Each structure stands twice: as structure tokens, then as C-alpha cells.
Amino acid sequence: MTRATEAYTFAAIAIASYIVLFLGLVPLPETVQDKIIPVLPWWALITFGCYCLGNIGNAMYTFRDCPEAYHELMGEISQAKSDLRSKGLQLN
Incomplete structure (x- = not known):
């Protein structure tokens, strides 16, 4: 099974389960049926x-810096600037 198929299968099972619970086909206490089941989609969305x-925050926090790539890129930029200056282009 591909990841997409697994995701669609999980979504279909979750939606079918919610519909069964929402329509009251499974006997639940009245408090659960009236106060918890209707807000489950919002709870899932917020979660x-x-x-x-x-x-995203964890990925940004653990993002590795690459100082060697920075120095390599700065060297290439200075090399390109000197090449353009030798060809008569005015750079700031």
C-alpha cells in the first residue's frame, strides 16, 4: 500500500466511525452524544x-547550519564579482 492509500483508508474509517457515532447508531450516554460527539471534528482540526x-517549529529549531556552504557561496560570489569587474561592469 502506498502512503496515500493508507491515508485515504484511515480517513475513510475515521469519517465512517464519526458518522456512526453522530447518528447515534451506537448507544452512548446522552452527555457524550449531545456534548462531545458534535465537537470532535473541531477538536481533530485544532489538534x-x-x-x-x-x-514546523521543531524543524526550524533543529535545522542545521552549513557554515562551509556559506563560505563556499561567498567565495563564488566574490569570484563572480571580480570576473564581472574585469569585463568592465560597474558593481556596488
């Missing part, structure tokens, strides 16, 4: 958003 923000 997913928090996960995404945390994942």
Missing part, C-alpha cells in the same frame, strides 16, 4: 493544526 505548528 492537527497544533501538531503541524509543533512539527
Whole structure:
């Protein structure tokens, strides 16, 4: 199974489960049926958003700097500038 197929399968199972719970086909206490089940999609959306923000924040925090690549790039820039100056181009 591909990742997309797994994701679609999980989504279909989750949606089917929610519909069964929302329509009351499974006997649940009245408090759960009236107060918790209707807000489950919002809870899932907020939880997913928090996960995404945390994942992005963690990726930014653990992003590795590459000082050798920086120095290599700066060397190439200075080499390009000197080459352009030798051809008569005015640079700032």
C-alpha cells in the first residue's frame, strides 16, 4: 500500500466511525452524544493544526547550519564579482 492509500483508508474509517457515532447508531450516554460527539471534528482540526505548528517549529529549531556552504557561496560570489569587474561592469 502506498502512503496515500493508507491515508485515504484511515480517513475513510475515521469519517465512517464519526458518522456512526453522530447518528447515534451506537448507544452512548446522552452527555457524550449531545456534548462531545458534535465537537470532535473541531477538536481533530485544532489538534492537527497544533501538531503541524509543533512539527514546523521543531524543524526550524533543529535545522542545521552549513557554515562551509556559506563560505563556499561567498567565495563564488566574490569570484563572480571580480570576473564581472574585469569585463568592465560597474558593481556596488
